[in-house]
Amino acid sequence: MRGGTVQINWHDLQPVLSLDFHPASGRLATAGADHDVKIWTIASDGSDDKLPTATFQSGLAPNGTAHSSAVNVIRFSPSGEYLASGADGGGIILWKLHSTEDGEAWKVHKTLLFHHKDVLDLHWSHDSAFLVSASVDNTCIIWDAFKGTVQQKLEGHLHYVQGVAWDPLGQFIASLSSDRTCKIYANKPQGKLKNAEKMNFVCQHTLVKIEFQNPDDSKPPVKSHLFHDETLPSFFRRLAWSPDGSFLVLPAGLSKHSSEVINTAYIMPRRDLSRPAIQLPGASKAIVAVRFCPVLFKPRGSNSDGFFKLPYRIIFAVATLNSLYVYDTESIPPILIHAGLHYAAITDIAWSSDAKYLSVSSRDGYCTIIEFENDELGQPHILPGTGELTEANMVCENKEQATVDVMEVDAGANKVKTAVSPVEVTPPPVSTKSNASTKPTKKRITPIAIN
Helix, strand or coil: CEEEEECCCCCCCCCEEEEEECCCCCCEEEEECCCCEEEEEEECCCCCCCCCEEEEEEECCHHHCCCCCCEEEEEECCCCCEEEEEEHHHEEEEEEEEEECCEEEEEEEEEEECCCCCEEEEEECCCCCEEEEEECCCCEEEEECCCCEEEEEECCCCCCEEEEEECCCCCEEEEEECCCCEEEEEECCCCEECCEECCCEEEEEEEEEEEECCCCCCCCCEEEECECCCCCCCCCCECEECCCCCEEEEEEEEEEECCEEEEEEEEEECCCCCCCCEECCCECCCEEEEEECCCCECCCCCCCCCCCCCCCECEEEEEECCEEEEEECCCCCCCEEEECCCCCCEEEEEECCCCCEEEEEECCCCEEEEECCECCEECECCCCCCCCCCCCCEECCCCCCCCCCEEEEEECCEEEEEECCCCEECCCCCCHHHCCCCCCCCEECCCEEEC
16 A cells, blocks of 8 residues: 655645546546636556656636536546536536547536535435435435436525435435434335336434433433534535445544543444444544445455454545544454545545545645555455345444444434444345446555554
8 A cells, every 4th residue: 555645736726625536437536626627547657655646637617617616526427427516606517428539528518506505515326317415505405417407305404414425225315414413314205207206305314412321320311412513624524325325424423421522423224224333433533524435345254343244345434634544344443544644624535446546635735645556455345146236234243332322313303212222234135227336456455554
């Protein structure tokens, strides 16, 4: 493994607010406060003493003809045909890939105008047909990407919606807000539209507080909020689903034990999205983003201390305001810690589709690129059939009692309390309409900390 901050002029030395890798070509797209979206080619000469290089290919918004304000988020569609960008002011642009004599070009396909305030996060449905956006106007909107029309508006948050994630199996959408709540929406289709079920997402859970047993049995339990409030020094709370849809990871977690305050992220098993099953070890700063590696890896057989039982390993990255942690589902501590990366807050994380590169962006105007060598992350897990997700079991083996004892959940208008216990999760079988793309690679990693 090698990598570090690439010292080039990414966005005229202005904050880099988001980035994403194209699922096929591997090109890196970045978005910045300079109103532009740029495409880069990432390469490496294989030498241990040199960082990966980023070569500028094109700018998608030359002369300010597209976005007229800071671009907060960019996401390629799973098909690779489209790129969505969301900016201050509420504008979203869908770019479409075109072949040209010079190679390729991204041209404006649709402009989506309905949000009346800044767009902070975006996520595609797995079939690339729909897009969900999160905004400072306290709402999420589901868009029909082909028509450029509003499919559904999700309301209920009382403050900025700073993160949104679409379940790869298509059943759930999760949103995270600075009102200190996470909402889980379930798709409950109503009727049919042109021989297809009409999408209808309904709020199923609102995660608000946790309840701890008081050390003094004579006193009532202590309630505490799950998440940071609006004073969190970041506009982003980028949550993420695992590639197989078996669990969801929520950033911006805040756990209070007596006078101690712990920054954390929560893992939500698919079978019970009303409560966290696992709390990641505390970080020194608030966690602002989560991103999963798109490649699944073969188990190493070192799961004796882990919380999951899966036929493969899942790897994901967690970014705090100033550090990067990489976890896998076979170990409790992180397998990689990269600290002191930037002089300002980290804003986003991206993995290349072959798991060779992991990149983060920062408000200091630079990006860090980490390159993994062959077999460093492990051997890829080849799914049976034609790329369909396997139906897997996940068990939360809480050998040590979870820090969350009782959780306050607002399910619609009724509040209920749920005791936390070990959770077994069985994701539903995946239809051929929503296959997960996993491109094999050969990697291996050992625990390492880099300052």
